[in-house]
Amino acid sequence: MSLPPAAARRQLKHRRQIDVQVFARDDGLWEVDATLVDTKTRDARLAGEVRPAGTPIHDMLIRLVVDTSLNVVDAGAKTRWMPYAGHCDDHGDTYRSLIGLNLVRGFRKGLQERVGGVLGCTHITELALVLPTAVIQAFAGEVIDTRGDSGVKPFQLDRCHALRSDGEVARLHYPRWFRRPGAVLDTSGSPE
Structure with a gap:
């Protein structure tokens, strides 16, 4: 895999940190x-104030509660640091409108329809885009059968180039589900 070489001399100006944590609750x-946290390495002039270097420009949290079928049963968001206090955080309960969506069936489209553009916060909405694959990763091997032991094709097969049913990984690690090259692949149910 190639990566453009980093310049010998470069200076960090901005950092965006995204952290996703998934917790199992006692109620199932x-x-x-x-x-999402954005920081600058220099003082930043914002609306009516100067934010010192290293102090968050943005610090936002979105929380979803999901069931084991990947349905959103509760949702909300909070803006803790923002450039326009009293405005950036004035999205109210907009993110509760995600309740009823399913993380693998139409989530990204539903997200845009319900909270995209001026309906929500650009940063929180973009952050929510990573949630389907993060939750699937958390569910892998615990909620979702990733080995095919239940007799159902493992969830992850045919969802990326390495895990093609007609590829070497399937041949070596999922022989029951391996299909010779050229066979029709089942790609239904992908998270878009």
Whole structure:
């Protein structure tokens, strides 16, 4: 895999940190906490103030509660640091409108329809885009059968180039589900 070489001399100006944590609850539901934090390496002039270097420009949290079928049963968001206090955080309960969506069936489209553009916060909405694959990763081997032991094709097969049913990984690690090259692949149910 190639990567453009990093310049010998470069200076960090901005950092965006995204953190997604998924928790199993005692009631059988799962909580997904995702945060986005933007910081600058220099003082930043914002609306009516100067934010010192290293102090967050943005610090946002979105929390989804999901069931084991990947349905959103509760949702909300909080803006803790923002450039326009009293405005950036004035999205109210907009993110509760995600309740009823399914993380693998139409989530990204539903997200845009319900909270995209001026309906929500650009940063929180973009952060929510990573949630389907993060939750699937958390569910892998615990909620979702990733080995095919249940007799159902493992969830992850045919969802990326390495895990093609007609590829070497399937041949070596999922021989029951391996299909010779050229066979029709089942790609239904992908998270878009």
